[in-house]
Amino acid sequence: MSWLSRVRSGIPFLPKRQSTDTLWHKCTKCGTMVFLKEWEDNQRVCPRCDFHDRIGPKHRFQYLFDGEKYEVLPSPEVREDPLKFRDSKRYTDRLKDARAKTGERDALINARGKIGGREAVVGVQDFAFMGGSMGIAVGAAFVAGIRAAIAARIPYVIFTASGGARMQEAVLSLMQLPRTTVAITELKEAGLPYIVVLTDPTTGGVTASYAMLGDIQIAEPGALIGFAGQRVIEQTIREKLPEGFQRAEYLLQHGMIDMVVPRQQLTETLAKVIGYLTPEKKAA
Template identity: 80%
Template sequence: MSWLSSVRKGIQSLTKRQSVDTLWHKCKKCESMVFTKEWEDNGYVCPRCDHHDRVGPAVRFDALFDRKKYEVLPSPEVREDPLKFRDTKRYTDRIKAARTSTGERDALINALGKIEGHSAVVGVQDFSFMGGSMGVAVGAAFVAGVEKAIAKQSPYILFTAAGGARMQEGILSLMQMPRTTVALAKLREAGLPYIVVLTDPTTGGVTASYAMLGDVQIAEPGALIGFAGQRVIEQTIREKLPEGFQRAEYLLEHGMIDMVVHRNALKDRIGRLIAYLAPEKNKAKKAA
């Protein structure tokens, strides 16, 4: 075989592998192979078993805001690595790696736009950024999002996805729990709704604070929602937990959340909730 034939064969093999990886998506739940475009067009939801894959802020904003038009709000500047933490890696190195892989400054991103014609500030936690963990930067971004909502007389809508508090920031991460609660008290004083969409997974200190304080609690199908892990609970109470424990449908059945909504129906449902919960604000804006 000549060197030219070898090169041609190598290129063809590489192109074929890339095409297969690009064209097909394997569902993590049912393991069906579906066209990537079909999966993406369906909101990154498996068309076979309805499994909702995890998505980041950009996908959320595009799906939620009218005509995909929105303004990403700047993330507040905070002191990084306040405890000079190091485990197997330096905390600063972990932050840099997360920023490189996601393109975001931290795990919570806010944007301002319109949903079904209604102005709204939307925050999205990115699980790809250090497990969406709640640290000082996340707390500051949450407060900034609430303050922007108050300034714009708009509701604040939050999509949660987190493994809990950020261990590298110790007690400072736990302090974000009361901090965000105080911010929500100001939002309610302004007469503005706070809508939470619980996505997979929402656990730990996030669940124990702002994730469960919404005026309306929505969850995506199959989302894992809880505080401690199932194995930890079973070892503590020495009992076997029910099937589907800590999943969205179980929580809905037991009154922990208000509704489970398919991702493709979220925009319409949230738009109707805004119109119902803040009608005076919407009328005032239209009159202006």
């Protein structure tokens, strides 16, 4: 046996289930290799640079609800591919791929549970599902979440993450802007809080509608929030935009949102906000 073979035989290789791919996470922003368990225990936030990774409904609900206990509300049935849209790929095939990737019916999921001991209905947009794009299904799910909150007399909290309206549904997608706005009006007329948490990214038609209509506007650190892209704006106004434009901290500084809250503090913050907006009734 050669010396190379002896050395290679003596190296304690990890079992397949414990490969380097499952032990480490590379931060998207700073490139630091972080121990996977440390990253997950930190709610998928880089402990080195504080970069908040995008997360979907499953992890959001686990981090948010008391004891990780919650009930996922059924998604409304809607007509799929009403325009028979096709580009390089059929729209129905894109939906199948997104569902296989995320395990969800569409880009917005609602759940009901307790936050700091107080009940709420929470909607979460999943950017992994076709960029969190807003179509008929997202609009229907948003309205269903609002009405579930009204029926139970509890607040509605929405976590936004979207590239905007879903192009495969054209004008039908744009019609979700007034549809969701009317639902928010119904919630407010019922005297119930509407709380928005803006996550990375929140852009396009979602920003132009329900993302900016909250009683309280909260954002995660570093979240991209805007309507048109920075390059489009610069080309339109022919000016260089300031550093950090359209990031959560910039919007806070200019009065567009109420607070920027790290993910680890969101549950406590939301519990306080819900408590302020829905005080417990005093015993008679």
